[in-house]
Amino acid sequence: CYKIAQISKDDNSQLAVCRVLLAELEAHKDAWPFLTPVNHKVILGYRKVIKRPMDFSTIKRKLNNNLYFNLDTFIADVNLVFDNCEKFNEDDSDIGQAGHNMRKFFHELLHLKK
């Protein structure tokens, strides 16, 4: 019984950490390009160039639907947001800079929590 309780506690605590990390990302002043899915009907070329679109609202839905196996699969989706941003935007653009700032912020958050 203890072993089963132990596994579910770890999953719950990992889930809680993911929720806190996502809330901190969403609250950042530079989060605005990443809060909701890019509208590929408006942004020409986006669907062709970005094979796996990802954004913070989609990550929140996946968290709530228990679609992350562990903290690492959550981290992979957050990094996908920033990798997509780097692929589609110049480094010296407003959105490109926001992506670099958010990636650095997330990296620092992870090292604080370890």
Ligand SMILES: CO[C@H](O)CCc1ccc(O)cc1
């Ligand atoms: C996370 O944002 C996406 O990279 C789309 C960036 C973008 C939006 C509007 C534009 O006119 C150009 C690029």
